[in-house]
Amino acid sequence: MNSLHKVLGYAAFTAVIFYLADIFYHIPFLTYSYSILAIILLICSIYYMRLANRIVIFSLLIAGTGMYSQYPAGAETVLLSFGSNMNLLALFLLVPLFGTFMSVAGFLKALQHAIRKREEKHKSHPYRTGYILYGFIT
Numbered sequence: 001m002n003s004l005h006k007v008l009g010y011a012a013f014t015a016v017i018f019y020l021a022d023i024f025y026h027i028p029f030l031t032y033s034y035s036i037l038a039i040i041l042l043i044c045s046i047y048y049m050r051l052a053n054r055i056v057i058f059s060l061l062i063a064g065t066g067m068y069s070q071y072p073a074g075a076e077t078v079l080l081s082f083g084s085n086m087n088l089l090a091l092f093l094l095v096p097l098f099g100t101f102m103s104v105a106g107f108l109k110a111l112q113h114a115i116r117k118r119e120e121k122h123k124s125h126p127y128r129t130g131y132i133l134y135g136f137i138t
Helices: 002-025 028-046 051-070 075-082 086-105 107-121 126-137
Strands: none
Touching (some): 002 028, 028 051, 028 075, 028 086, 086 107
């Protein structure tokens, strides 16, 4: 079981790397690859989900199957729909990775020090920092 978790972890990071490469280079092979990996990850994760999450997932899969059967959609559309939310997986995998890097490299303490220094000079508006950071991300 432990080796399965390791393989699925590698598959998740591989899918995210393919997604990021696809953003910059637009290679159709990568889109299909991370979509297939997303299907595999979804199927393997169903076993580990709580009952409420399984009900939601199966409800969405049934609704999606109904929509795709009612409206003419090809197999390519169905396949690519599984990879359409790869940005969320990338976010959940890479933010902790970058946070760990920042913490180990000492950037986190420098960032905290800079924010505290700015708060001493100006009124405290922590939401503004959040808006600025969000603006740079999008």
